[in-house]
Amino acid sequence: MSEILYGSEIAQTVKDGLKKELDQLRLQQKRIPKLVVVLVGDNPSSLSYVTGKEKACSAIGMDHELIHLPEQTTQSELMNVVQRLNQDAAVDGILVQLPLPKHLQEREILLAIDPKKDVDGFHPYNIGRMMMQDPVYLPCTPKGIIYMLETIGLDDLSGKEAVVIGRSNIVGKPVAQLLLNKNATVTVCHSQTKDIKEVAKRGDILVVAVGKPRLINHEWIKKGAVVIDVGVNRDEHNKLCGDVDFEDVKDMVSYITPVPKGVGPMTIAMLLENTMESYKRRENIYGI
Numbered sequence: 001m002s003e004i005l006y007g008s009e010i011a012q013t014v015k016d017g018l019k020k021e022l023d024q025l026r027l028q029q030k031r032i033p034k035l036v037v038v039l040v041g042d043n044p045s046s047l048s049y050v051t052g053k054e055k056a057c058s059a060i061g062m063d064h065e066l067i068h069l070p071e072q073t074t075q076s077e078l079m080n081v082v083q084r085l086n087q088d089a090a091v092d093g094i095l096v097q098l099p100l101p102k103h104l105q106e107r108e109i110l111l112a113i114d115p116k117k118d119v120d121g122f123h124p125y126n127i128g129r130m131m132m133q134d135p136v137y138l139p140c141t142p143k144g145i146i147y148m149l150e151t152i153g154l155d156d157l158s159g160k161e162a163v164v165i166g167r168s169n170i171v172g173k174p175v176a177q178l179l180l181n182k183n184a185t186v187t188v189c190h191s192q193t194k195d196i197k198e199v200a201k202r203g204d205i206l207v208v209a210v211g212k213p214r215l216i217n218h219e220w221i222k223k224g225a226v227v228i229d230v231g232v233n234r235d236e237h238n239k240l241c242g243d244v245d246f247e248d249v250k251d252m253v254s255y256i257t258p259v260p261k262g263v264g265p266m267t268i269a270m271l272l273e274n275t276m277e278s279y280k281r282r283e284n285i286y287g288i
Contacts, residue, residue, distance in 0.1 A: 002253050003152075005228075007144065008261040010151055011269035018272055019060040026061070033279035034063035035093040035119065035271070036085055040078060040104065041071035046097045053095075056268045062275065071101055078104060079112055086114040092282060093119035093275035116282065119274035122169070130174065133181055137274045142175035144266025145207060145228050146182065152255055154205070154226065157184035163203030165189045165196070165216070165243075171209040171230055179205070214245040221249050227256040230263050 025032055035057060039050050050066060057064035067081060078096075085094045094117045100106050115125040121139035129136040138146075154160070162184040166172035172188060180186045184205065189196050200206060200220040208216050209230035221227065231243030242259030250256055257263055279285070 002250055003255050004250075005148055005152065005226075005255045005257045006261050007148060007257060007263050007266040010148055011144075011265035014147075014266075014269040014273060015056065015060050018062070018276055021276065022061045030285075031090070031283070032061070032063045033092045033275050034065065034090055035095065035275045036065045036067060036091050038067045038069065038078070038081060038085075038094070038096045040069045040073050040097075041101050043099070046099070050097055053268055053271065056272060060272065062272060073101075073104070075104055075108070078109060082109060082112045086112075086117065091117065092279040093117055093271075095120050095271065117278060119271060119278055121174075121274065127174070131177060137277065138178065138270070139170065139174045140270040140274065141171050141230065141263060141267045142178050143270040143274075144263060145175055145230070146178050147270065148228065148257070148263075148266060149182075149205070149226070152226070155182070157182040157205070160184045160204045161202050162186045162205040162207070163189060163200050164207045164209070165200060166207075166209035166211075166230075168209060171207075175207055175209075179207075208243040210243050212243055213241050214243070214248075216244040217248045218245075218252055221252055223252050224254045225252075227253050228263065229257050229259055232259060232264065 022032060037050055037053055039046060054064060054066060085091050094113050096109055098106060110122050113123055115123045118126055119137055121137045126136050130138060157179060162179040164172050164176045164186065167188050167190045176186050176188050187199055189199055193199060197220050201222050203222055203225055205226045207228045207230065211231055211233060213233040213235045227244055227249065229242035229244040233241050235241045240260055246258060
């Protein structure tokens with residue numbers, strides 16, 4: 001019997017716990033953790049993501065600020081904003097919303113963020129520490145995926161084969177590393193992988209992040225697999241859907257994440273959790 005793994009419900013539990021911690025900080029009259037999101041331009045998807053993050057912060061009582069810069073912002077102007085936030089003692093987390101306008105160099109901007117405030121987990125310093133399994137801010141979507149697996153009892157993945165379809169720096173590569181850290185045997189597939197369907201069918205855990213509507217059907221799935229669908233797409237009818245054909249595979253898997261209400265809410269919950277962790281490290285506060 002397959003089960004739908006609702007990230008929205010797991011994320012709410014995480015946010016409820018953070019809200020209790022924030023309420024306790026207020027009772028103790030301590031500084032409240034602060035997340036600052038920097039948005040350049042008016043990309044509709046980015047605006048939607050930023051609104052979701054603002055709503056999540058407000059719902060749990062976390063301090064937050066949106067710095068919305070015009071599309072024509074220069075590289076030096078954006079760098080100055082990042083440096084100012086680095087030096088602001090009241091700011092615990094900095095997130096520069098991607099993608100940036102084409103005239104800006106994303107890599108240079110991400111490198112400029114103080115690693116101790118890099119709550120998105122994309123600074124090379126934090127990526128390197130993740131590889132070494134040191135305490136670090138993990139990229140939010142991969143961290144959310146691992147958290148979901150833990151909630152269904154998949155903490156130690158020894159003896160499990162995990163297949164990741166997609167090799168992006170944001171999801172594919174870091175989630176593969178985190179699965180490896182959990183003792184899974186990991187294969188990363190991409191557009192150049194030979195016999196990709198046969199490789200995918202080996203996966204006890206299948207993570208899909210390619211951005212192609214309903215690409216994955218039952219021919220790709222091992223019976224009883226756990227399927228994590230990271231894709232958020234619009235189909236030919238403008239309906240929201242994932243990279244996995246949910247209806248086609250749902251009866252042959254043990255667990256599957258839906259789209260929406262799957263991985264997306266976990267990403268925001270992990271961003272808030274990383275911001276709280278940054279606050280605790282900077283204030284040397286544990287066990288609030």
